[in-house]
Amino acid sequence: MRSRVRTAVAVGAFLLTAGTSTGCGSDSSTVAQDPATRPPSTAHTGDAQPDGPACAVVWKKGATLPHSYHGCTTDAGWVRAQVYECSDGHRLVTYAHSFYAGLGRTISRAATTLAKDQDFQHTMAVCGA
Numbered sequence: 001m002r003s004r005v006r007t008a009v010a011v012g013a014f015l016l017t018a019g020t021s022t023g024c025g026s027d028s029s030t031v032a033q034d035p036a037t038r039p040p041s042t043a044h045t046g047d048a049q050p051d052g053p054a055c056a057v058v059w060k061k062g063a064t065l066p067h068s069y070h071g072c073t074t075d076a077g078w079v080r081a082q083v084y085e086c087s088d089g090h091r092l093v094t095y096a097h098s099f100y101a102g103l104g105r106t107i108s109r110a111a112t113t114l115a116k117d118q119d120f121q122h123t124m125a126v127c128g129a
Helices: 001-017 118-126
Strands: 071-074 079-080 082-085 091-095 099-102
Touching: 091 118
Parallel strands: none
Antiparallel strands: 071 079, 082 091, 091 099
């Protein structure tokens, strides 16, 4: 069991450092979204700013991540949601290498980076269980 958890932790850390959006427990590399409701995937939309909540407003430790979350905005532009598909159908979302939450659940903030945070690594292990 211990080696299985270590393996899951290593896989989770690899996914974070590789910067991919592969799903845990899934062969899917992205989350399917209705193109009509999906926000723009890049920060550059001409002179217009993308619509969406400010990242600083959404990503606060202890706040609830909205079920409808697709991304947020910063001064640099649109930040698309980094979503991991869990084997039980839940979705785990991360932001800025230090925040994470399930859709509609409480946001946690890692004490270090997500790749080094034991609580996040445990969450990723459970996600893939």
